[in-house]
Amino acid sequence: MKKNITVAVTGLNAIDNPGPGIPVIRGLCDSKFFKPRIIGLAYENLEPGIYMKELVDKTYQIPYPSAGTENLMQRIEYIHSVEKINVLIPNFDAELYTFMKSEKRLAEIGINGKR
Amino acid sequence: MVKGKFYDAWVAYNPEQVKMYFDKIAAKWGVPVVIQQFLQGTEVNVVALGDGKGNTICAVPMRKQYITDKGKAWGGITLDDKNMLKLTRKIIKATKWRGGMELELIKTDKDELYVIEINPRIPAWVYLAVGAGQNIPEAMVKLALGMNVIPFKRYEIGKMFIRYSWDLITNVKEFEKISTFGEY
Numbered sequence: 001m002k003k004n005i006t007v008a009v010t011g012l013n014a015i016d017n018p019g020p021g022i023p024v025i026r027g028l029c030d031s032k033f034f035k036p037r038i039i040g041l042a043y044e045n046l047e048p049g050i051y052m053k054e055l056v057d058k059t060y061q062i063p064y065p066s067a068g069t070e071n072l073m074q075r076i077e078y079i080h081s082v083e084k085i086n087v088l089i090p091n092f093d094a095e096l097y098t099f100m101k102s103e104k105r106l107a108e109i110g111i112n113g114k115r
Numbered sequence: 116m117v118k119g120k121f122y123d124a125w126v127a128y129n130p131e132q133v134k135m136y137f138d139k140i141a142a143k144w145g146v147p148v149v150i151q152q153f154l155q156g157t158e159v160n161v162v163a164l165g166d167g168k169g170n171t172i173c174a175v176p177m178r179k180q181y182i183t184d185k186g187k188a189w190g191g192i193t194l195d196d197k198n199m200l201k202l203t204r205k206i207i208k209a210t211k212w213r214g215g216m217e218l219e220l221i222k223t224d225k226d227e228l229y230v231i232e233i234n235p236r237i238p239a240w241v242y243l244a245v246g247a248g249q250n251i252p253e254a255m256v257k258l259a260l261g262m263n264v265i266p267f268k269r270y271e272i273g274k275m276f277i278r279y280s281w282d283l284i285t286n287v288k289e290f291e292k293i294s295t296f297g298e299y
Contacts, residue, residue, distance in 0.1 A: 007256060011239075016280065017185050023242035027252030030245055034253060045294040051285045061297040087259045089252070091236055093121045112259045 002035035006083055008076075008111075010041045011091030012049025012056065020091040022048075025055045039083050041076075058083070065098040073102055077109065085111050116151045118232075119144035124186070126153055151231065156223040159194065161203045162237065162244050164251050166258055167213030173251045174203045175244040175270045181277075188240050188278070193247045195272040202228055215241075215255055240276060247274040 007028055011019025021040070028036045040059035042050050050059040060079045063071045079085065088111050090099040099106075106112055117136035118124040121144050125136040133150065140148050157178065164173040176199040181190040203218055215237035221229045237251060244251050247270040257264045293299040 005256065005260075016183060017187050018239045018278075020237045020239045020241060023239055023245075024237055024252045026242050027245040027250050028256065030250060031253040031256075034256065036256075042293070045290065048283055050293055050299055051283055051289060059293060059299050061293060087256050089237075089255065093234065093236065096235060 002031070003033060004037070005034045005086050006037045006039060008039040008041055008079070008083070008085045008088040009056075009091065010043075010062075010089070010095060012040050012042050012047040012052075012059070013044070014048045014052075019047075022052065022055065024089055024091060025049070029055060037083075039079065039085060041079070041088075065095045069098050069101060072098060073105060076102075076106070076111075080109055080111060087112055116149075116153050116231075118149040118151065120147055120149070154221040154223065154229050154231070156221040156229075158231075159196070159199060159220050159222050159228075160188075160191075160238070160240075161199055161218040161220070162241050162251060163203050163207060163212075163216050163218065164254055164258070165207040165210075165212030165214065165216065166264065167211055169208040169211045170266060171204045171207045172254050172258065172264050172266045173244065173249040174200050174267075175247055175249055175251075176200065176203075177240065177243060180275070188276075190275065190277045191240055191243055193243065193270060193272055193274045198226070198228060202230075206230075206233070213258075215251060243274060243276040244270065246276065247271040 009021045011021030013019040014022040025038050038056050040049050040056040041062045042059050049056050062075050117127050119140040123140050127133040127136050137148050159178050161176045166172050176194040176196045177191045179188040179191045183189050217234040217238035219232040249267045249270050254264050
């Protein structure tokens with residue numbers, strides 16, 4: 001039996017210069033081990049992945065990292081309170097540092113934390 | 116080559132062009148700006164996953180077969196290249212890399228490999244690796260959860276991907292949900 005898991009993914013911009021979000025999600029959906037619930041995290045409201053309901057169960061808009069770490073983390077904490085995210089996969093170069101800086105804070109609430 | 120820290124790369128043919136591209140990139144992406152020697156050869160790439168202890172869990176080499184005007188792969192093929200895998204393992208071991216990465220390399224006519232860039236994340240062509248037998252997103256999630264992952268040893272050589280665009284039809288009501296409530 002597959003293991004239920006909730007994974008949040010950024011990079012839903014499946015455009016001509018695509019973000020990696022949708023290919024990452026396709027890999028997760030192909031998993032023989034996990035049964036994933038996919039939470040999309042979008043910066044823009046026309047990122048195609050938002051509307052790909054066969055791949056993305058629910059999408060939340062999040063603030064750009066340039067809005068500050070605190071704003072982003074508060075939004076992630078809210079989403080986590082609703083969705084109980086197990087793993088968050090950031091896929092944009094520009095957001096990596098913000099998420100890396102917040103590793104401990106995310107782990108404390110159970111995101112990417114070993115269990 | 117004059118390159119931005121996140122994006123953009125230009126070939127400069129003289130010092131004046133270096134300065135021009137430096138200013139152009141710095142204004143758009145900020146500093147630092149990367150300046151590298153131009154290398155003649157074929158661009159090849161590796162998507163890989165490190166476990167943070169120096170072990171390479173996944174690694175699949177690829178050559179872009181068709182490149183867009185933005186330099187992005189629109190088609191690619193997995194390669195049988197032991198030198199690329201050896202270099203990937205060496206980098207992951209030395210850095211104790213934890214997570215996904217994309218190695219961008221130039222392979223010269225003499226079969227020398229030069230690292231031109233390391234992207235510290237999964238690349239958009241990762242589904243080629245999944246199709247070739249290494250499900251990198253799945254392995255990454257297992258690692259994030261502290262599960263034991265046995266390193267992949269094989270992948271299918273000559274597996275190809277061809278990217279395509281798709282007109283997705285939706286309703287304005289759906290668009291309103293994400294733009295008004297911030298969730299959909």
